[in-house]
Amino acid sequence: MATKENLAAYWKTNLKYLSILLSIWFIVSYGCGILFVDALDTIPLFGFKLGFWFAQQGSEIIFVILIFVYVNWMNKLDQKYGVAED
Amino acid sequence: MSILMWTWIIVGLTFALYIGIAIWSRASSTGEFYVASKQVHPIANGMATGADWMSAASFISMAGLISFIGRDGAVYLMGWTGGYVLLALLLAPYLRKFGKYTVPEFVGERYYSDVARIVAVICAIFVSFTYVAGQMRGVGIVFSRFLEVDITSGVIIGVGIVFFYAVLGGMKGITYTQVAQYCVLIVAYLIPAIFISILVTGNPIPQLGFGSTESATGTYLLDKLDNLHEALGFAAYTAGTKSTIDVFFITAALMVGTAGLPHVIIRFFTVPKVADARKSAGWALFFIAILYTTAPAVAAFARTNMITTLNDKPYASAPSWFKNWEETKLIAWTDKNDDGIMQLRGKNAPDGLENELKVDRDIMVLANPEIAQLPNWVVALVAAGGLAAALSTAAGLLLVISTSVSHDLLKSVMMRDMDEKKELVAARIAAGFAVAIAGYFGINPPGFVAQVVAFAFGLAASSFFPIIILGIFSKKVNKEGAIAGMLSGIIFTAAYIIYFKFVNPGANNPSNWWFGISPEGIGTLGMLLNFIVTLVVTKFTPAPPEHIQHLVENVRVPKELEAS
Numbered sequence: 244m245a246t247k248e249n250l251a252a253y254w255k256t257n258l259k260y261l262s263i264l265l266s267i268w269f270i271v272s273y274g275c276g277i278l279f280v281d282a283l284d285t286i287p288l289f290g291f292k293l294g295f296w297f298a299q300q301g302s303e304i305i306f307v308i309l310i311f312v313y314v315n316w317m318n319k320l321d322q323k324y325g326v327a328e329d
Numbered sequence: 330m331s332i333l334m335w336t337w338i339i340v341g342l343t344f345a346l347y348i349g350i351a352i353w354s355r356a357s358s359t360g361e362f363y364v365a366s367k368q369v370h371p372i373a374n375g376m377a378t379g380a381d382w383m384s385a386a387s388f389i390s391m392a393g394l395i396s397f398i399g400r401d402g403a404v405y406l407m408g409w410t411g412g413y414v415l416l417a418l419l420l421a422p423y424l425r426k427f428g429k430y431t432v433p434e435f436v437g438e439r440y441y442s443d444v445a446r447i448v449a450v451i452c453a454i455f456v457s458f459t460y461v462a463g464q465m466r467g468v469g470i471v472f473s474r475f476l477e478v479d480i481t482s483g484v485i486i487g488v489g490i491v492f493f494y495a496v497l498g499g500m501k502g503i504t505y506t507q508v509a510q511y512c513v514l515i516v517a518y519l520i521p522a523i524f525i526s527i528l529v530t531g532n533p534i535p536q537l538g539f540g541s542t543e544s545a546t547g548t549y550l551l552d553k554l555d556n557l558h559e560a561l562g563f564a565a566y567t568a569g570t571k572s573t574i575d576v577f578f579i580t581a582a583l584m585v586g587t588a589g590l591p592h593v594i595i596r597f598f599t600v601p602k603v604a605d606a607r608k609s610a611g612w613a614l615f616f617i618a619i620l621y622t623t624a625p626a627v628a629a630f631a632r633t634n635m636i637t638t639l640n641d642k643p644y645a646s647a648p649s650w651f652k653n654w655e656e657t658k659l660i661a662w663t664d665k666n667d668d669g670i671m672q673l674r675g676k677n678a679p680d681g682l683e684n685e686l687k688v689d690r691d692i693m694v695l696a697n698p699e700i701a702q703l704p705n706w707v708v709a710l711v712a713a714g715g716l717a718a719a720l721s722t723a724a725g726l727l728l729v730i731s732t733s734v735s736h737d738l739l740k741s742v743m744m745r746d747m748d749e750k751k752e753l754v755a756a757r758i759a760a761g762f763a764v765a766i767a768g769y770f771g772i773n774p775p776g777f778v779a780q781v782v783a784f785a786f787g788l789a790a791s792s793f794f795p796i797i798i799l800g801i802f803s804k805k806v807n808k809e810g811a812i813a814g815m816l817s818g819i820i821f822t823a824a825y826i827i828y829f830k831f832v833n834p835g836a837n838n839p840s841n842w843w844f845g846i847s848p849e850g851i852g853t854l855g856m857l858l859n860f861i862v863t864l865v866v867t868k869f870t871p872a873p874p875e876h877i878q879h880l881v882e883n884v885r886v887p888k889e890l891e892a893s
Contacts, residue, residue, distance in 0.1 A: 257885075265418065272411050276403055277580065289541065290542065290551050290552065295551075295567045303406060303621050304618065306410050306614060314607045327604065328603060
């Protein structure tokens, strides 16, 4: 049953998931791809410099993964609190 | 068969396909016209969103742009993909739960105000028109280069096709044509990229080939490119030239702008469930990322090919593609030192020679198959892909414009007693008008099309994004706050861009920018301003009514809550 307390707990968990995923989102793009790109560029990854790779490849790939992780977590959360659609 | 023959055949076949889909998926109700009855499968919607999002600019210009600016090109790659994370996590599921037809409708109801709704409608229409003019121009250019018809006829053919399926099919027609257009454009993008990756590095996957060694020399491709760049007086390809703060702000403006663009947001209204909206955003980004991770590889291959096949070579023995594209003026050579040799140089070339080659960025994708000597049908496929990218984006934008007029202005504000049949007619007429206006701008482009792209993203970032987020994540934000926030965000951003792009373009350089932020990145500051103004004004004005609290609680969960 979706009681008031249940809904509050559901929302709180959702916000926790958002903060975890958006932190990673920020670190890979703004962190690795922009702010620390020069430091990471001293590390080679095959033919790439690591910072360059994060900026032009890695961030984009990790973004896709982040959304699917979110989908997975939220589907489980919807079930747990009985708020999924029929 | 000649390139021209192949192009007519492939373009003709794809157009016939789009028309066939339009006839099959005619809309008969406003629900079908606006949101395809919310019956679109999440994966199909992901593809449609990919085509909706990837415009002529993504398909034709982006790889070339990256190949000229090297690492800084990442602002587009990260900016135009990272927005989908925001969309999936912060907007799409809640707006889908809200369950109405348009973005201004959410703004109007959440902020219980017609003023807020009208401000949102104006932003939506402005952003969409800015964008659509560029798409129609793209259609005309592809026609004129590949099919040898003049730009005006090209635009008219494009307008005719879009008119047919957007007016007839509405969102339903657009959705399924966009699915087909995604398939056409991604195949057209990947085939040349894979061929070139194999030719240069022996690796069929461009994303990996780009970090591999060159087959011919055994050195890493990117190292070779850095060396070539430095020897010719350019900045190293894998090093940036923009300031860190500007890269940061541009990336943020593009991300937030993407998440705030109405034609992207409404795609998530078309799926059956909230859980599907989340999933669909993941698929959308997956389909987009296929192109967006290939583009930087194409950029690096094309740049290397360009330098090694042209630089320091005698003009007399220039490859045939060079002479073909010279006619379009996308590439030009002026022999400044009269030695008959083409020199490509940066600003501070170590050998002191001047640059003699002018290369347009669009050529990197358009001429890529010819540079790599791929078969004629591949060249034709690129033309069809460019058209698919431009038409699909144009259709999505036109739908936003027509819905804004028929639903948000007429039905919700001016003619509330209009019945559904009349509303559907109004939506079709509005779509027809919008297509005609877009076509006019495609034929007679205002000189500032390129300048206003920053506008579209800046305005979307500084107007919609903050108030939608706050409307969902806060129950306290009220209409006074939202209206003040939207207006201050837009006015600030517009003023900054207008000043540097139109009033005083001579001053448009880092020493005059606030905090070193270029007009392209200023939307981020506008967005922050919107957030702050909204929250401060909310603090000093009355709280929203009771039913708004319930509305917010309801959009936060997938299941329908009982009214309390």
